[in-house]
Amino acid sequence: MARTTKRKVSGTGAARRTARARSGRRVVVLVATRKGAWIYHSDAARKSWRADGPHFLGHIIQHLVLDPRDGRTLLAAAKTGHLGPTVFRSTDFGRNWKEAAKPPAFAKAPEAQKGRTVDHTFWLTPCHANEPDAWYAGTSPQGMFRSDDGGVTWEPLPGLNDNAQYRTYMGDEQGGTPDGPKLHSVIVDPRNPAHLYMAMSSGGVHESRDKGRTWTPIVQGMEVVESFDPTNIAFHDPHCVRLCPSNPDRLYQQNHCGIYRLDRPSTTWIRIGKSMPEKIGDIGFPMVLHPRDADTAWVFPMDGTQVWPRTSPGGIPSVYVTRNGGGGWKRLTSGLPERQAWWTVKRQAMSGDALDPVGLYFGTTSGELWASRDEGIRWTCVARGLPEIYAVEAGEVA
């Protein structure tokens, strides 16, 4: 059974809200959509929001990420319907953007061989705190790239991208999501920059202890679609993997087939989604972890029955939280629509900030951005009418 930790929240009521607002902390929510990006600004109270955008109107923005190492630099993974994929960088929090001189791209194939082409960069992860200006990118189709100059030039990781065994895990172009197979959830161990995790849809969860030169699958305990062989790595479809900031030996995962927890050094995932209500199930895309409590995590369940609608079960959007590492789940719906809201929230479209209490944010494919400033107890709509939301990231501006 997972360890349970009681959380302390200091101060109450108006005094606490005033103290938060005066703390000087500036919270931002970065929203990446199919038609551009928006940045929502607030203070520590997170009561009102100012929209800044659109940035890159008309561009397909898969991920917009703030560098927590400086609190100013933004990277955006972009393409348009016509043009190839690229990465943009801003060092003044979005006032000016500069395109990568060498965006993520696979190595050129030898003559007479069919080489792979990056369709889009899907995922961006800042590297370790001791590696300033270093970033990782995950792409569709599955590939991993690293930049050591703040996103200006990107180099492929041949130990993964050109590894014959891993190419079998990645499957063919039809083996991934409807939007293409993806490499995502690139995680850097905060204790060791050489220790990495990443996940592939499809293709399993993997670990590297040498900065991505070699990789090992970690799929034991993970289930696959009924009648398929769980020993075949290619059949595993992790949707979102997160590492606990407060306990880097603990990971959570929202998978195509359930919600899981992994406590290292074990290599066996435990399906903690079995304790979700049966009529809701444990299918979904995003997973958000508490910044200070490794027993607390939030999910946004999707309907995974029959033809897999991937909408809120029953048309009633709900966030579920566990406070005991997955031993039990509580439904959080205050402020959310009570009926006829058939929302989809993608794997990158839900995140949390690091304040106390934690602010939570999610965006829907129908273009609504929702926020909670009390760890999911009450929800308010921040924006409606945005394009299809692909990613939501919360951060703090320096």
Place this chain on the structure above:
Amino acid sequence: MKVVIPGPLLSYTGKREVEASGATLGELLADLDRQCPGFRFRVVDEQDRLRQHIRFFVNGEQVFETSTPLRPTDAVQLVQALAGG
């Protein structure tokens, strides 16, 4: 030779028509990339294939390969080709 640029690439060239040179379409695109860094990768992928939704015309005829030969008097036009929302 004269190259007509479509709207999605104006952020690179700043104008609708540019002058560039090359004995093949590939060389022409390399020259455009020298003049406008980043241009080439947006229209040609890492395997030297022309991207699906940018079409290339030489003197009004569509071409499909970067090896297509060009003459200094040719007129090259890039067209954006995408349907749907």
